[in-house]
Amino acid sequence: MQSLVEGAVVQALRDGGGEAVRLYVAACAERMAPLFMGLRANVPGRESDLDFYAESVRDLWYADRPLADAAEHVRPAGAVPGASGSPPR
Numbered sequence: 001m002q003s004l005v006e007g008a009v010v011q012a013l014r015d016g017g018g019e020a021v022r023l024y025v026a027a028c029a030e031r032m033a034p035l036f037m038g039l040r041a042n043v044p045g046r047e048s049d050l051d052f053y054a055e056s057v058r059d060l061w062y063a064d065r066p067l068a069d070a071a072e073h074v075r076p077a078g079a080v081p082g083a084s085g086s087p088p089r
Helices: 004-040 047-061
Strands: none
Touching: 004 047
């Protein structure tokens, strides 16, 4: 059963175009910031992840500007300290 709020959000995203979607994504990503930052804050070698996350969320709010290509900033999995390609235990 879809709630009134969910229906209003869906309709706004459909009618609002790319800018509305981008602002919605920015709001969602910003709400996740404390969780992401908390999980990565004390992990050695992951400081650049925190910077990348903060810059990415900030840039999402500028809906009138093109987004930077995130693929240019992402490190390969082997470049992440402690990453072996398998899930952590």
